[in-house]
Amino acid sequence: MKQPLQITSRSVELTPAIEAAIRERAERLERFFQPIIACRVVVETPHRHQYKGHQHNVRLDITVPGEEIVVRREPREDLYVAIRDAFDAARRRLKARGRKRRNHHIHGEAPMAVPAWVSDLEPEAGFGFITTSEGRELYFESGAVRGDRFAHLSLGSPVRVTEGEGAGGPAARRVEPLAG
Numbered sequence: 001m002k003q004p005l006q007i008t009s010r011s012v013e014l015t016p017a018i019e020a021a022i023r024e025r026a027e028r029l030e031r032f033f034q035p036i037i038a039c040r041v042v043v044e045t046p047h048r049h050q051y052k053g054h055q056h057n058v059r060l061d062i063t064v065p066g067e068e069i070v071v072r073r074e075p076r077e078d079l080y081v082a083i084r085d086a087f088d089a090a091r092r093r094l095k096a097r098g099r100k101r102r103n104h105h106i107h108g109e110a111p112m113a114v115p116a117w118v119s120d121l122e123p124e125a126g127f128g129f130i131t132t133s134e135g136r137e138l139y140f141e142s143g144a145v146r147g148d149r150f151a152h153l154s155l156g157s158p159v160r161v162t163e164g165e166g167a168g169g170p171a172a173r174r175v176e177p178l179a180g
Contacts, residue, residue, distance in 0.1 A: 001026075001030055001036050001037065001038060001039060002035075002037045002038065002134070002135065003037060003038040003063075005022075005023060005026050005039050005040075005041070006038075006039070006040040006041065007019060007022055007023075007041045007043070008040070008041070008042045008043070009042075009043045009044065010042065010043070010044035010045075010046075011044055011045045011046065012043055012044060012045040012054075012056065012079070014043060018043075018079060018080075018083070021080060021083055022041050022043075022083060025083065025084075025087040026039050026041070026087075028087075029062075029087065029090060029091060029094065032091075032094075033064075033091075033094040033095075033098065035064065035065060035134075035136075036062060036063070036064055037063040037064060037065065037134055038061075038062070038063040039060065039061070039062050039063075040060070040061040040062075041058065041059070041060055041086075042057075042058070042059040042061075043056065043057070043058050043079070043082075043083075044056070044057050044059075045057070046075075054077065055075035055076065055077060056075060056076055056077070056078070056079045056082040057072070057073075057075050057082065058073060058079075058082045058083050058085070058086040059071065059072050059086070060086050060087070060089075060090050062090055062094070064094070064097070065114060065132075065134050066114060067097070069090065069093050069094065069097070071086050071089045071090045071093065072086075073085045073086045073089060114132050114133060114134070114160070114161055114162075114163065115132070115133045115158070115159075115160055115178075116130045116131060116132040116133060116138070116158075116159050116160070116161045117130065117131060117156055117157060117158050117159060118130055118153050118154065118155055118156060118157045118159060119131040119137065119155070120155070121153060121154065121155055123150075123151070126141060126142040126150070127139065127140065127141045127142065128140055128153070130159060130161055130172055130175065132161065132163075136170060137170075138161060138163060138170050138171055138172045139166055139168060139169070139170070139171045139172070140161070140171060140172035140175050144171075144172050144173060144174055144175045145175045145176075145177065146174060146175065146176045146177070147177075149177050152177065153177060157177060157178075158177075158178040159175050159176060159177050159178060160175075160176045160178060161174070161175050161176070162174040
């Protein structure tokens with residue numbers, strides 16, 4: 001994660017074991033679903049129910065490129081079950097998001113374009129670097145710029161970029177200069 005995991009509790013004391021369970025589940029999500037920018041966990045016990053005892057709510061706010069995923073589950077008496085259910089729901093949502101992105105690539109649809117700006121430019125060599133709104137740096141070559149407009153780019157130029165993988169890591173597959 002780009003930002004550290006945030007755990008907040010309301011009306012419930014988080015023991016080290018509970019915090020460890022939350023951290024372990026968040027690490028597991030991050031291992032299988034990249035890139036997660038931020039994850040905020042809110043654990044609360046709003047009030048004691050007359051017949052059911054303490055009911056625990058767990059809310060997850062997960063930020064991924066271009067989207068924020070919010071997960072809320074039905075209140076549970078067992079806090080560990082509430083944590084498990086919330087993270088399982090988040091895993092399903094992230095898995096569905098991954099399938100959707102893969103289907104775009106398989107069926108030839110354009111993947112999601114991300115707003116960004118030119119952060120480094122080597123016009124003589126025909127390449128540069130772009131910084132995305134999420135703070136990632138992507139390499140790009142002059143051939144990736146739409147409409148042969150590489151010569152019109154300058155430092156700070158706003159662009160929309162479609163990400164991909166290059167030989168050396170994250171790269172821009174397509175760069176579309178924006179007016180501005």
